[in-house]
Amino acid sequence: MKASSRKRVAKEIVIDDQFCKGCNLCIEVCPRKVFAKSGKRNRSGYSMPQAADMGKCSACFLCEMTCPDLAITIIEENP
Amino acid sequence: MHPLANKYIRKRTLPLIFCPGCGDGTVLNVFLRAVDDLGIFKELALVGGIGCSGWLPTYLQSDILHVLHGRAIPFACGLKLTDPRRKVVVFTGDGDCVGIGGNHFIHAARRNIDLTVIMINNGIYGMTGGQVAPTTPLQGRTQTSPYGNLEPPFDVCDLARSAGATYVARWTAAHPVQLLKTIKEGIEHPGFTFIEVMAQCPTQAGRYIEGTSNAGELLNLLKKRSVSQEKAKETPPEEMTGKFVVGKLHHLTGKKEFSQAIYESFLPEKSR
Numbered sequence: 001m002k003a004s005s006r007k008r009v010a011k012e013i014v015i016d017d018q019f020c021k022g023c024n025l026c027i028e029v030c031p032r033k034v035f036a037k038s039g040k041r042n043r044s045g046y047s048m049p050q051a052a053d054m055g056k057c058s059a060c061f062l063c064e065m066t067c068p069d070l071a072i073t074i075i076e077e078n079p
Numbered sequence: 080m081h082p083l084a085n086k087y088i089r090k091r092t093l094p095l096i097f098c099p100g101c102g103d104g105t106v107l108n109v110f111l112r113a114v115d116d117l118g119i120f121k122e123l124a125l126v127g128g129i130g131c132s133g134w135l136p137t138y139l140q141s142d143i144l145h146v147l148h149g150r151a152i153p154f155a156c157g158l159k160l161t162d163p164r165r166k167v168v169v170f171t172g173d174g175d176c177v178g179i180g181g182n183h184f185i186h187a188a189r190r191n192i193d194l195t196v197i198m199i200n201n202g203i204y205g206m207t208g209g210q211v212a213p214t215t216p217l218q219g220r221t222q223t224s225p226y227g228n229l230e231p232p233f234d235v236c237d238l239a240r241s242a243g244a245t246y247v248a249r250w251t252a253a254h255p256v257q258l259l260k261t262i263k264e265g266i267e268h269p270g271f272t273f274i275e276v277m278a279q280c281p282t283q284a285g286r287y288i289e290g291t292s293n294a295g296e297l298l299n300l301l302k303k304r305s306v307s308q309e310k311a312k313e314t315p316p317e318e319m320t321g322k323f324v325v326g327k328l329h330h331l332t333g334k335k336e337f338s339q340a341i342y343e344s345f346l347p348e349k350s351r
Contacts, residue, residue, distance in 0.1 A: 016080055019093060023100030023281075028295030029253075046099065065112070065255035068104020069095055070084040 008059035009077040013051035016071040022046030026063040026072060032056040035063065083111045087120065088138050096134060100294025102252035102278025103132050103199055109255050110135075110168075110197070113262040124165045126155040128180065130172035131206045131280075132199040149179030152187045155194050163193070163338040166266055173200040173214040177233050181213070188242035188271050192337035195265045195272045198235060201280035202288065209283035216321065219288040236275055240329045245270035247329040251277040253302040254325065261327065269336050277301055277323065 013034070015026075020042060026049055027035040034057045038050035051057070057074075064072045084093075088111075097103050114120050125136035126144045128151035136143040146154045155169045176184050176198045187194060203221055204210040210223040214235065218227040240247050246268045250258040258276065265272035279285060279297035286292045289300060305325040306314065 019080065019095075021094070021099035023294045025100055025294050025298060028298060062255065064081070065108055065259070066105050066252070067108060068097060068101055070081040070088075070104070070108055070111075073081050 010054065010057045010059040010074050011077045012075045013054065013057065013063075014073045014075065015049060015051070016069075016073070017042040017048055019069045019071040020046060020048055021069055021071075022048060023068065024049060025066050025068065029062050029066045031060065031062065032058060083115055087111050087114070087140055089140055092138050095138065097131060098280075098282045100279065100281045100297075101131070102201065102276070102280070102298075103135060105252045105255060106132070106170075106197065106199055106258070106276055106278065107135050107138060109259050110262060111139075112259055113266065116259075117263055117266060119166050119266065122164065122166045124158055124162075124167050125170065126151045126158065126167065127170045128172070128175035129206075130175045130204075131201075132170050132172040133175060135170040136168075149175055149181075150183065151175060152180060152183040152194070152196065156187055156190075156192055159192055159194060160338050160341060163342060166195070167193070168195045168197065168266065171196065171198050172205075173198060173202065173235070174204045174212045177235055177238070178204075178213045185238065185242040188239050188244040188273065190337040191243055191245055191271045191334050193269050193271070193339075195262075195268075195274070197262070197265075197274045197276060199276050199278050200235065201278050201284050202232075203280060203284040205280045205283045209287055216288065219284075221283075221287055234323075236273070236324075236328050239271075239273040243271070243334075244273045244329070245331040245334050246272040246327075248273075248327045249275040249277070249323065249325050251301040251305050251325060252279060253298045254305070257325075264327075268330075269339075270331075270334060277305070277325075 035049045036052035123141040127133035127136040129148035151171045159167045211221045214232045215228045248261045281292045281294045285297050304322045308326045311324045
């Protein structure tokens with residue numbers, strides 16, 4: 001097996017709009033610039049990010065580990 | 080909600096009380112992962128002092144103590160001596176650990192009691208309104224040092240090492256992967272473990288000392304200021320002002336652990 005065939009692939013990035021506080025750390029830490037501001041606000045009034053370009057995501061889990069409110073969940077294709 | 084949060088967090092306490100972009104949440108996030116990887120949730124006992132970071136234990140569904148300002152480590156020592164099989168983790172802030180509880184900290188390190196002390200250092204008393212702390216950088220403007228701080232800050236990792244701690248590490252909130260590995264190693268290490276996490280505080284330290292309340296910018300500043308141990312050896316000391324060394328700074332095995340020593344010397348073999 002080649003090393004590339006073991007690559008982790010993210011299917012979806014879920015951002016919980018109940019807990020997100022709109023600090024935009026996910027936009028800052030993502031090395032591949034997957035996230036962008038969505039322009040929408042959640043119920044608490046915080047400006048929410050969104051996973052704009054899922055094709056770039058390499059499932060490094062940096063956003064999930066950095067999120068201070070445990071709001072980001074990465075769902076993998078083949079966990 | 081994240082599956083780990085669903086598993087370990089008291090749901091009625093959510094959302095977390097921290098300001099948007101606070102580094103404390105990152106530490107909680109990484110700590111949950113470490114506990115999940117090690118599978119030690121039932122043996123955990125968490126102690127938190129006063130301050131923003133002292134709130135971290137109250138979110139977990141494990142046994143917790145939320146105690147007096149600066150007195151997290153003495154309570155944790157008592158807890159550890161009552162039941163040495165427990166994995167005791169102390170969450171404290173810089174003001175709590177070396178400001179008010181400085182003496183308790185150095186004496187727990189001297190005894191080499193098996194605690195894991197996670198000190199979240201934001202360089203200011205954040206919760207009480209932004210007063211100058213023992214870790215505030217030189218010339219830092221705070222509410223109680225409006226013309227710039229004249230007191231040199233503590234290097235808490237050096238203090239822990241010289242007081243006798245056997246595992247000392249420092250990371251920042253911008254290094255979650257390395258921090259996860261360190262917390263796992265620290266919990267497994269039999270002896271006094273001190274982990275310093277440099278964290279951003281957008282509301283107080285960010286606004287008054289750094290001049291920005293953007294959490295992302297503050298995180299990049301932390302990353303820029305952290306120097307690895309190899310690079311620090313080559314860098315001349317005058318270029319190291321305002322920067323800090325990150326990594327596993329000290330690891331000593333073979334030193335006698337305090338609770339074990341007490342039980343061995345005062346209790347007969349069968350009642351241990």
